[in-house]
Amino acid sequence: MPLNCQRELFDLPAGLTYFNTASQSPCLRTSFAAGERGLRRKLMPWIAERAALPGEMERCRELFGGLLGAPADDVAIVFSTSYGIASAAANLALAPGQDILVLEAQFPSNVYAWERLAARAGGSVRFVPRGADFDWTGPVLEALDDRVGIVALPNCHWCDGALVELEPIAAECVRRGIPLVVDATQSLGVKPLNLETVPADFVVASGYKWLLCPDMMGFMYVAPKHQNGMPLELNHASRTGAPSMETGSGLGGCLKPNARRFDMGAADSMIHTPMCVTALEQITEWSPAAIHTYLTGLVDGIADRAQERGFTCPPKGRRIGHFIGLYRDQPWPKDLTARLAARGVHVVFRNGALRISPYLFNDEADVDRLFTALDAELR
Template sequence: MLTCQRDLFDLPRDMAYLNAAFMGPLPASVVAAGHAGVAVKARPWEVSVDAFFDPVEKARSLYAGLTGADAEGISVVPAVSYGMAVAAANLPLERGQRILVLAEQFPSNLYPWRKKAARDGGDLFTVARRADGDWTKAVLEQLDDRVGIVALPQAHWSDGGLLDLERIGAVCRSMGAALVIDGTQSFGALPFDTAKVDPDFAVAATYKWMLGPYSMGFLYVAPRHRKGQPLEDGWICREGSRDMSRLVDYTDAMDAGARRFDVGERSNFALMPMVISAMEQMSAWTPMAISDYVEKLTDRIVAETSVLGCMAPGKGIRSPHLLGLSLPEGVAVGPLAARLAEARVVLSVRGSRLRVSPHVYNDDQDVDRLIEVLSDALKGC
């Protein structure tokens, strides 16, 4: 059983930081890795050729382990938008076919598909939120032979609704539709089995639940797409690139697996050590243990805020780590969030909801603080 890990972070005790869905704080070990990485660039004569390759391969392997993937299928990307652009460039779409997205889906998993639909003569179809908040049912109800691509998260970024991607993935495969996943709001904090879901592409940034740096992420590419077209024509993704003395022996042959899709300058000497440190810590905790730990906190939040008139998706269709709390009728979310912030209870507003997202550094004292301030604020409404 995982216990509170607050002592590994620089978090003031008088603040309840319940906002991992916005940005995860860096553990002290990740900060130290970043400082050491920056220092490397100050002494470039000590940088070996292997430094361009070996840390990247280590990070690739660590991330694969976290997500149940094979390391050969992992590409290093700078952002979700980059990974989605790779997916959009490599997936076929026939004229008139649909691309399914969720209502109020995060923009990085919408804009590339809007552009692809317009370019290929497809139809971007938005799946509406059901009254009961069950996103899995909402998606399954829309899956038919008109669908060519399904672009989804594992957890909806605004309301915390959970999607059963194994069920959805099985239906997609049976009808020949591609499945693309944005796991930024769940990978690391929720178990995800790439082999069972079998997405065509799945991407996640490291700076939220994986407690890593900004501007780094990973893209899983299914074996059926690993001979596809990368967005860039970088040198380091070519076969034999480790031998820098022969880089002018130009070749069109690409490195193995999904490495062809790696972003240029992937070997970032400051960020890559931070990613490795974060992945090592996440691997030690495990996504299952993290999920179990934070679910105890979110279950308590749901129970105690329901007495105050707030509502969240039901058990089984809500994410254990991410809540979108709907407020009692007539309560304005903006002023309430401001009051919480004044009391040093930090969370987000997404649409008309309060988004509460605890991680391993939170505990019952943070929940006490949230309930106390929320209760006092709602009494005055």
């Protein structure tokens, strides 16, 4: 069922146009209320509602896994993209002389851990340059040769939304036996991603952008073949069969036989977890496909109006549907985003692109306000 604008579910003041979800999403009103309930549990940790926390954690795993087509057993709760990527890098091997394939100007959280792994293994990180007309998929496929030991990619470039088609890349990785690690932070929850067509080894996503979750919350899918690996942290909660702390030290047992062993320490946040549940439940109810369809309509309109003004952007078919970056021949004014914010329009620069990232609280009136403000400031 097609979606309409959902602005009433968020607390955005009248006259404000927020086009910066790719940096930080506002939370849902229901998530804010859930956070207040969580704060009360912290204020009064003796109340009975604290006992709901383990069930909330499992609900988060179910919901995140559902976005990928994975069971809850395959999902770990992590702090951030960088934490998840570091976990993946700690559990993948690189033969001497092999390369790790990443995009040129890829987001740093999906680069630094690979540089460290490559340095330790005597290999290197190979940065794939963008092809003509904003093509990433072709150059990545061309770069997949016998020297590649790991592929670590997003499914769109974080600066301008240029698309990376993971389906053919994943198929080639499977054919060559190369592990694939996906940073889905800029897409999961707003564009469908299915493990049947993208059989990744690890999928990591921070929650504070398109998943509408609070800061310091993220999730990681771990393929079953890696679930006997070593987590970054060792603690009581990551173990099974350990003695109770009520009657002893709690020492003993062994690591859990699934992705839960990779949970960050203190994954059982009384405040953040219920906020994640409400956010992921709402996204599941809307469905990523329906969200993407709605936002694609807005982004296509932004692209058309940008091109009328002589700006450049990834073309239709080479961009993801839910955000876009605009370029122009001469440099953008350095204070442009501040001047637009003074007009109530919030966007951001990323690597030379004016990045515009709408969500379901935006509509065509916001697109009008954006270009009215741009025209006034660039006149």
